[in-house]
Amino acid sequence: MSTAAASPARFEDIRVGDGLPRQTWTVAKEDIEAFGDFLYPATAQNPERRGNPHIDEEYARQSIYGGLFVDGNQTVALLCRMATDWLPPGSLVCGFSEVDVKFPNPVRVADVIAFSGEVSAKTTEGGRDRVRLEVLAQNQAGKAVAVGAICACVPRGGEMNNQGA
Amino acid sequence: MSEHLPVYDWEYATAGDEASPVTVEITADKILKYAAALRDANPALKAMPGRPLGVPPIMVRVYAPLRRRELVAEKGARYPDHPTPAVHWRCQVLDELHVGERLTSVTRVSDKYVRNGRHFLAWQVEARRGADVVARFEYVNLWDRGRPEDRNR
Numbered sequence: 001m002s003t004a005a006a007s008p009a010r011f012e013d014i015r016v017g018d019g020l021p022r023q024t025w026t027v028a029k030e031d032i033e034a035f036g037d038f039l040y041p042a043t044a045q046n047p048e049r050r051g052n053p054h055i056d057e058e059y060a061r062q063s064i065y066g067g068l069f070v071d072g073n074q075t076v077a078l079l080c081r082m083a084t085d086w087l088p089p090g091s092l093v094c095g096f097s098e099v100d101v102k103f104p105n106p107v108r109v110a111d112v113i114a115f116s117g118e119v120s121a122k123t124t125e126g127g128r129d130r131v132r133l134e135v136l137a138q139n140q141a142g143k144a145v146a147v148g149a150i151c152a153c154v155p156r157g158g159e160m161n162n163q164g165a
Numbered sequence: 166m167s168e169h170l171p172v173y174d175w176e177y178a179t180a181g182d183e184a185s186p187v188t189v190e191i192t193a194d195k196i197l198k199y200a201a202a203l204r205d206a207n208p209a210l211k212a213m214p215g216r217p218l219g220v221p222p223i224m225v226r227v228y229a230p231l232r233r234r235e236l237v238a239e240k241g242a243r244y245p246d247h248p249t250p251a252v253h254w255r256c257q258v259l260d261e262l263h264v265g266e267r268l269t270s271v272t273r274v275s276d277k278y279v280r281n282g283r284h285f286l287a288w289q290v291e292a293r294r295g296a297d298v299v300a301r302f303e304y305v306n307l308w309d310r311g312r313p314e315d316r317n318r
Contacts, residue, residue, distance in 0.1 A: 034201075035203070037202065038198050038199055038201075039227075047234045047235075051244075051246070053248035053250075060248070063248050064247070064248075064310060064311040065250075065311060066316045069248075069250070072251035072254050073223055074203075076254050077221070077223045080223065081205045084205070084209070085206075090219060092219075093209045093220055093221050093222075094261065095258050095260050095261035097258050098255075098256065099222045099254070099256050101254045102252060102254075103250070103251055103252050103253070106250065106315075106318055
């Protein structure tokens, strides 16, 4: 991955080969719980909490995996956060976007995850500007835990919801 | 009693199995909770007068819920009693999405396959606005119990 480029204000400022500033995450149980509370709210009727290896600690401990592991949704969310921290305002959350990520290895509590990304393409089609980022998350042993691409629509003029025409 | 039901294991699962549709509203509250849980400082995810909130890709899991357990129950089976780790996550958002709109989605088993001796199930959820598909979510899980060496991966 290349060196981090300054955050672009507009689509025109983005260059293929630009590197995103790296981010790191030391996985804390509290972070997993916070995300679990968002995605699997603790309501009496929610069937997604009991037996969930991301938040049900006893269940996870007794499984073949031996303990909690991070929900892939959370890893994807953090890759998206890295992207939107760098991209022009409103990018990726304005629709017409795509995220495609594989998880070759699990993420566990106390792992230190490094997130990185690089611009691999820019396209303008149908009046929409899109940027493709190759993204990667690796653990402290250098093993890939998430690898894939984010294709983000970048709103024109820094405004949201002006891409639909 | 659910313990007498067959387990929805890889053999039992059939590509094309489908859950009944569900309709979910995209709410500002849920987007704000997402930003808080992730400590995401993206201004597009902060409530500001006169400016619509953005809808992050992960929100597909909320407005187009995966509902695997519901599908399994509708197929007369019970959910496996072991973790089913995700190996692939894909989402396409095909339109602008807006807070306050209600989308109807259907979950289906889109594929089942074996790779390197392991068994996988692929799920797909399509979210529609009326007749139009506005988002598509695909998720692949390892459906086996896992192997001893997985403890150290």
